[in-house]
Amino acid sequence: MSSLRLIVFGRQGAGKGTQAVRLADHYGIPHISTGDMLRAAAASGSDFGRQVKEIMDSGSLVSDEVMEGVVAERLAQPDAAAGFLLDGYPRTPGQAEYLQTLLAPDGVQAAINLEVPEDVVVDRITGRRVCSSCGATYALGRDESAVSGLCANCGGEVLQRPDDTEDAVRKRLALYAESTEPLLNWFRERDLLVDVDGVGDPDDIAAALVARIDERRSGAPGAGS
Numbered sequence: 001m002s003s004l005r006l007i008v009f010g011r012q013g014a015g016k017g018t019q020a021v022r023l024a025d026h027y028g029i030p031h032i033s034t035g036d037m038l039r040a041a042a043a044s045g046s047d048f049g050r051q052v053k054e055i056m057d058s059g060s061l062v063s064d065e066v067m068e069g070v071v072a073e074r075l076a077q078p079d080a081a082a083g084f085l086l087d088g089y090p091r092t093p094g095q096a097e098y099l100q101t102l103l104a105p106d107g108v109q110a111a112i113n114l115e116v117p118e119d120v121v122v123d124r125i126t127g128r129r130v131c132s133s134c135g136a137t138y139a140l141g142r143d144e145s146a147v148s149g150l151c152a153n154c155g156g157e158v159l160q161r162p163d164d165t166e167d168a169v170r171k172r173l174a175l176y177a178e179s180t181e182p183l184l185n186w187f188r189e190r191d192l193l194v195d196v197d198g199v200g201d202p203d204d205i206a207a208a209l210v211a212r213i214d215e216r217r218s219g220a221p222g223a224g225s
């Protein structure tokens with residue numbers, strides 16, 4: 001079968017990371033996260049890494065031109081020949097145009113949009129508690145440590161991160177919606193967007209994703225919906 005070229009979108013707390021790893025495993029393709037790549041560059045301390053770190057720390061986006069180089073180089077690696085799952089790119093319609101040109105004549109086969117209603121995401125994130133010593137994560141309503149404030153793993157203090165409060169989360173989600181909606185529309189207009197319900201058991205969601213992607217690859221009727 002031809003190479004599989006996918007993109008995954010999902011607001012924070014939608015389970016995008018979990019599903020991206022599962023999909024990449026299932027299809028044996030690399031999960032390419034531009035955020036991870038840029039963080040690795042920043043940690044390396046190179047000139048490029050220092051410039052990137054400054055931009056990331058300020059909360060801005062790295063320029064489309066710089067990202068073009070990063071993505072073109074990564075997608076040219078041998079492990080991406082059989083396909084890839086891109087996470088964090090494209091982030092602007094300009095990047096989407098570039099990607100389709102880079103991958104011409106075929107382009108990507110599907111852009112997955114993992115949909116989780118805002119209130120569900122807000123509940124998930126505001127119920128998250130993190131150990132200040134070992135970083136273990138707990139959930140209110142599921143883990144005793146989230147209530148007791150005492151880490152079951154190391155005995156450290158379990159707290160809510162300042163950016164996990166409802167106000168902060170809603171602000172981040174509004175920003176995501178503002179910047180991502182035009183991009184989702186870009187793919188929707190080209191019949192490349194695959195909306196998948198991201199609420200429920202992670203195994204069921206993964207199975208639904210695989211079914212939708214396989215349907216598209218085989219060109220089954222209704223696959224464009």
Ligand code: AMP
Pocket residue numbers: 034035036038055056059060061062063067087088089090091095
């Ligand atoms: P992420 O982990 O995907 O949220 O990315 C972390 C940071 O890396 C972002 O806030 C941006 O500063 C930068 N970044 C990642 N991907 C891109 C991209 N496609 N275009 C521009 N900047 C990006």
